[in-house]
Amino acid sequence: MIPVAFEYEVAESVDHAIELLGQHGDEAKLLAGGHSLLPIMKLRLAAPAMLVDLGRVNDLKYIRDEGDHIAIGAMTRHCEVERDQTLREHCGLLAYTASLVGDPQVRHRGTIGGSISHGDAASDLPSALLALEAEFVIRGPNGERTVRATDFFKDYLQTDLAPDEVLTEIRVPKLGSNTGWSYQKFNRRAQDWAVVGACAVVERSNGSISTARIGLTNMGSTPLRATAAERALSGADAGSIADAVQNADEGTSPSSDVAASAEFRRHLARVLTRRAVEQAVSR
Amino acid sequence: MRRIQMTVDGRGHIAEVEPRLLLLHHLRENLGIGGVHWGCNTTNCGACTVLMNGESVKSCTVLAVQADGAEITTVRGIMENGLWHPVQQAFHETHGLQCGYCTPGMIMASVSLLKENPEPSEQEIREALEGNLCRCTGYENIVKAVQMAAPYVRRSEPVAAS
Numbered sequence: 001m002i003p004v005a006f007e008y009e010v011a012e013s014v015d016h017a018i019e020l021l022g023q024h025g026d027e028a029k030l031l032a033g034g035h036s037l038l039p040i041m042k043l044r045l046a047a048p049a050m051l052v053d054l055g056r057v058n059d060l061k062y063i064r065d066e067g068d069h070i071a072i073g074a075m076t077r078h079c080e081v082e083r084d085q086t087l088r089e090h091c092g093l094l095a096y097t098a099s100l101v102g103d104p105q106v107r108h109r110g111t112i113g114g115s116i117s118h119g120d121a122a123s124d125l126p127s128a129l130l131a132l133e134a135e136f137v138i139r140g141p142n143g144e145r146t147v148r149a150t151d152f153f154k155d156y157l158q159t160d161l162a163p164d165e166v167l168t169e170i171r172v173p174k175l176g177s178n179t180g181w182s183y184q185k186f187n188r189r190a191q192d193w194a195v196v197g198a199c200a201v202v203e204r205s206n207g208s209i210s211t212a213r214i215g216l217t218n219m220g221s222t223p224l225r226a227t228a229a230e231r232a233l234s235g236a237d238a239g240s241i242a243d244a245v246q247n248a249d250e251g252t253s254p255s256s257d258v259a260a261s262a263e264f265r266r267h268l269a270r271v272l273t274r275r276a277v278e279q280a281v282s283r
Numbered sequence: 284m285r286r287i288q289m290t291v292d293g294r295g296h297i298a299e300v301e302p303r304l305l306l307l308h309h310l311r312e313n314l315g316i317g318g319v320h321w322g323c324n325t326t327n328c329g330a331c332t333v334l335m336n337g338e339s340v341k342s343c344t345v346l347a348v349q350a351d352g353a354e355i356t357t358v359r360g361i362m363e364n365g366l367w368h369p370v371q372q373a374f375h376e377t378h379g380l381q382c383g384y385c386t387p388g389m390i391m392a393s394v395s396l397l398k399e400n401p402e403p404s405e406q407e408i409r410e411a412l413e414g415n416l417c418r419c420t421g422y423e424n425i426v427k428a429v430q431m432a433a434p435y436v437r438r439s440e441p442v443a444a445s
């Protein structure tokens with residue numbers, strides 16, 4: 001299992017990467033941690049003619065407290081997101097979710113930017129970022145733009161990124177003391193991808209839920225929001241959560257595979273959403 | 284071809300490599316380090332685990348060119364003052380191996396764990412080794428080996444051979 005031969009360039013900066021991507025068109029691909037791209041290249045499911053390595057662009061490696069939000073450079077690795085004190089304190093959902101990605105070796109290489117750009121519905125971070133209503137900063141030949149996570153994931157492994165654009169920054173809100181969170185990842189074996197996952201970010205006021213945002217992992221061709229359950233949860237209290245999440249799978253289109261049937265996935269989406277919301281309201 | 288330079292087990296190496304060459308193959312074939320095992324080649328088994336700048340990585344999923352300038356440590360490079368590393372000795376003492384195929388990767392993943400978390404609980408050890416598969420031992424004695432090694436690693440002391 002050896003990839004098809006390719007050309008390789010080291011990007012010195014984001015602008016240099018954009019320039020290299022522009023020169024080589026859609027023959028070229030960015031290389032971040034390589035933990036999604038290299039496995040599929042080894043299986044020869046992808047054969048880019050050119051890899052542009054972002055690994056040396058050190059100014060994409062940071063986690064910064066920006067007052068009302070936290071800014072994370074795209075080349076920040078999962079292990080850094082997992083351990084960062086600012087994230088643990090103000091956006092525990094993201095740090096916790098990163099700690100569940102793959103195994104330590106994968107987290108020492110894989111990056112948050114790579115995970116988002118790959119756009120795999122089975123990845124854990126994208127559903128957390130949906131529930132957090134994160135924003136992504138993207139730079140291309142014509143400058144910078146900001147896209148909401150909710151508008152970013154388009155279809156199976158398809159995102160809003162153009163072939164000559166680079167995701168540079170992820171912005172997540174600081175969660176206040178009335179906001180609870182949880183991620184429920186269901187898998188059968190250690191290290192595995194989620195069969196289904198449910199993230200909840202819940203704002204409470206006077207003992208009931210004012211707003212709930214639910215992100216679902218592996219329930220369709222993209223990471224999804226469980227919008228029907230979100231509506232039903234608004235105003236719910238501890239006693240009515242179980243009823244409110246009964247439509248958590250509405251609008252999803254899970255697949256059947258060796259890990260689970262589509263029907264079982266729908267069942268899991270409801271159960272995991274309930275568990276996530278119950279845990280979120282209690283912390 | 285690209286010219287790369289890396290330090291492997293304390294020695295500098297310069298090589299001309301194809302960009303698609305995996306770090307695993309560079310270490311095994313170009314540098315002759317058979318202690319880096321080639322298992323699944325699909326990032327699952329962990330047999331190929333080495334340290335890259337002190338952190339565990341699966342060398343079948345890193346390009347040699349990505350490791351340009353890096354410091355690589357394999358199981359061959361962890362002996363200290365002519366004595367086995369505490370993790371190596373502890374695997375020996377507790378019978379943390381049977382066929383030995385997974386062992387170099389298990390040892391390197393354990394060395395990386397103990398750097399990041401010098402006093403892991405049993406549960407933390409099990410979770411930290413989730414990227415390393417063993418088809419022989421049932422993991423019990425591997426977990427015991429890491430538990431045995433941890434205090435010696437903290438004190439930078441060798442485990443006495445029994």
Ligand SMILES: Cc1cc2nc3c(=O)[nH]c(=O)nc-3n(C[C@H](O)[C@H](O)[C@H](O)COP(=O)(O)OP(=O)(O)OC[C@H]3O[C@@H](n4cnc5c(N)ncnc54)[C@H](O)[C@@H]3O)c2cc1C
Nearest residue numbers: 030032033034035036037102110111114115117123124167
């Ligand atoms: C054994 C194994 C288990 C795993 N388990 C999990 C799991 O449980 N949960 C999970 O979520 N993930 C899992 N992963 C995937 C892992 O999280 C990857 O690290 C991640 O999906 C991709 O990040 P990367 O930095 O490795 O990206 P790469 O593989 O380098 O890149 C992925 C794609 O994104 C593009 N890209 C990368 N960075 C940018 C950027 N800044 N701007 C624009 N495009 C970019 C690349 O061109 C490529 O198309 C697993 C991977 C392995 C190998």
Ligand code: FES
Nearest residue numbers: 322323324329343
């Ligand atoms: S050979 Fe690298 S993980 Fe199995």
Ligand code: FES
Nearest residue numbers: 381383417418419
């Ligand atoms: S000892 Fe045989 S695979 Fe682990």
